[in-house]
Amino acid sequence: MPRSPKIAVIGGGAAGFFAAINAARLDPSLKVTIFEKSREVLSKVRISGGGRCNVTHHCFDPEIMSKAYPRGSRKLRWAFEQFQPADTVSWFEERDVELKTESDGRMFPTTDDSSTIISCLKREADRYNVNILNRHRVEALHPTNKNQFKLSIKNKEPQIFDAVVIATGGSNRRSTYQWLEKLGHSIIEPVPSLFTFNFKNKIFEDLSGISVENGSVSIEGTSYQHEGPILITHWGLSGPAVLKTSAWAARYLHNQNYTFTIRVNWIYPNKAHTVQETLKKLRDTNARKTTKKQNAFPIPGRLWNRFLELAQINPNTRWAELSNENIHDLTQELTNANYHIKGKTTYKEEFVTSGGIPLDEINMGTMESKKVSNLYFAGEVLNIDGITGGYNFQSAWTTGWIAAQHIASE
Known part of the structure; x- marks a missing residue:
């Protein structure tokens, strides 16, 4: 990559935000931009847990933790060795956000308010100069002959980036994934999970x-x-x-x-x-x-x-x-x-899907595509879904973290 690489993160949810702010923190030379199609980032974080945000689950054993995922269990087992719930707790505590554990193992901010988590993530974005573009719908991604990507953005001028993280979340509509199929990835039919x-x-x-x-x-x-x-x-x-x-x-x-x-x-x-x-x-x-x-x-x-x-x-x-x-x-x-x-x-307003990008097309040690260099995936766009209880957010933090680590080290 060039001296000041431009990184695009497509999707302003938990996985995309976590990938963006950690990449920018680990390598200040990166110029990171989040593209969010809607008017607000982190909307799912806001409504999670009845507005309290079920951040993760109190299970600090990667092997046991991975068994809570109907899809992705085996691959997440090793991903959790890199970043697991204990790391999530430490990450937020280092930023003065304390989490508490309820009797069923779910973990929430002690404030019982999801805005605590959102404020923390947005502060980190400001601190590390992450650019957030709301109402920017990326409609296509075109690899260039210079090993870069041209992003086609609805009603906007296209932009060029050196690496891209796809963190668009899950969807029940297969059509949502068509632009990723054009990059050479296959799609496992998406269906509702929770x-x-x-x-x-x-x-x-x-x-x-x-x-x-x-x-x-x-x-x-x-x-x-x-x-x-x-x-x-x-x-x-x-x-x-x-x-x-x-x-x-x-x-x-x-x-x-x-x-x-x-x-x-x-x-x-x-x-x-x-x-x-x-x-x-x-x-x-x-x-x-x-x-x-x-x-x-x-x-x-x-x-x-x-x-x-x-x-x-x-x-x-x-x-x-x-x-x-x-x-x-x-x-x-x-x-x-x-x-x-x-x-x-x-289930309430929490939407989780089974399906998406197959994990065997991703290097789970880096979250980089095996099909396209410098293309990364994080969160529920992958064929990963967990049971209710903080597991889906944890897989978002984990995959976002791993992508950030690798991008920053390149």
Whole structure:
């Protein structure tokens, strides 16, 4: 590269921003420009975690950390040796941003405000003279005979750069990736990864907002099964157990046109036979009480009453009046309930995709393309996606960091 190389970063999200500011910090001679098609950078950072920004996950073992990624796990295992959650925590703390860990391992700024993270990143950009161009949509990239790149920018004059980082994020539309195919890269069909399950029959619609802490969700006819909290929504089910299942089964469910059947154990890890015995004991010990009263299972009262109704038991029926068939039916509703799913809803405003640039076309030690020299990739434009909980931001920080390190060392 020339003495003062010009670096273009296409995409002003977490990965692009992190690549840009770290490259500029590590080599002050670099002239780094971020091109963002929308009017605001870091928009996904702003809405993440309900506006608190789930920065990363408290897992400092690269091998364990990598297992949270349905796509990209094996390659990220080694990428995390270069930059992992512990490094993310240190990076922000060095810039006076402290992170805290919640009970489920998610890490947030102690301010519980995503603007803390955004302000930190923008300060670094100012400090190292990173140029940020909003409303600049790069429509094509043309390698020149001087080993440079000409960027075609919508309604703007083209610009020439010595190296380019692609950090445009994920998209469900294959057309979004066509300009990258023209550079010689192949594309793995993009499909949604994190989403909630919509019920065909809205049997819990009036219970929206109710949750259980320990449940399990499995997809009938497959080996996909995950545990964790389950949240009832207006449309169906959400919560970590559902979102993890949606991530791991993303491509399978896409092929099923999001029409499938799930099995839910609402009181995991309790098994059917132990629950049945517990219900029989309740029948003996609570004989004169109505079935709407119970303290054996951690289930909210309104949800418990719904399970009784689904098992065709009147909540005002006394425990002593339950037949063995009633107990069997209630056990099924609690531990082995079948629900027909038709459709999905994107998880809040957080959009994650499976698909994009195949990792075998990227040198994961440098994030440089194996097809085109001085072309780098970072973030979700790659075929990388993690489960919910800070994992997707961590892969953005990691891949952005690795690209910056290599660009600065060239």
